[in-house]
């Protein structure tokens with residue numbers, strides 16, 4: 001497959017990808033996960049970690065927790081250089097397909113209310129807001145709320 005003439009592929013990740021994951025995580029996330037947090041997901045059957053490779057380089061990854069009949073997207077990141085190329089949209093399509101295969105009914109996630117890029121990307125992929133957790137995240141200025149978003153999978157929309 002290719003986007004803008006860039007060949008890409010999705011792959012299940014294992015712990016050997018931790019170095020590349022952390023490079024992106026520390027580059028783009030406001031509150032980066034620790035190596036330990038990723039490694040505990042690799043060791044847990046509830047979690048699916050997938051990577052988007054552009055040629056041989058990791059351009060993004062996602063962490064999905066599957067708790068049938070629902071799933072939660074716990075992390076999604078695209079490298080700085082890969083952003084605004086449609087990769088998050090492709091990744092969400094891939095994850096929704098995985099959910100369809102696993103007969104998941106709803107995919108949930110939480111996102112900072114200030115994270116306009118992510119909120120727009122999720123809404124573009126069919127997520128709607130179903131809740132709000134007030135003052136959920138710590139910030140330098142105090143706190144900010146989390147939007148709870150949901151994508152219905154049944155019927156795929």
Ligand SMILES: CC(C)(COP(=O)(O)OP(=O)(O)OC[C@H]1O[C@@H](n2cnc3c(N)ncnc32)[C@H](O)[C@@H]1OP(=O)(O)O)[C@@H](O)C(=O)NCCC(=O)NCCS
Pocket residue numbers: 028029075076077078079082083084085086087088089090110111112115116117118119120121122124
């Ligand atoms: C949020 C993120 C995953 C988006 O990835 P991306 O590959 O750049 O997104 P896409 O190119 O697929 O864009 C999809 C839509 O998102 C929105 N979007 C993306 N970047 C945006 C920006 N900087 N500002 C506003 N909207 C933006 C647009 O609506 C876009 O659709 P359009 O191109 O038709 O306008 C990426 O910016 C990222 O990794 N951010 C840091 C980590 C993060 O915040 N993860 C989510 C945590 S919940």
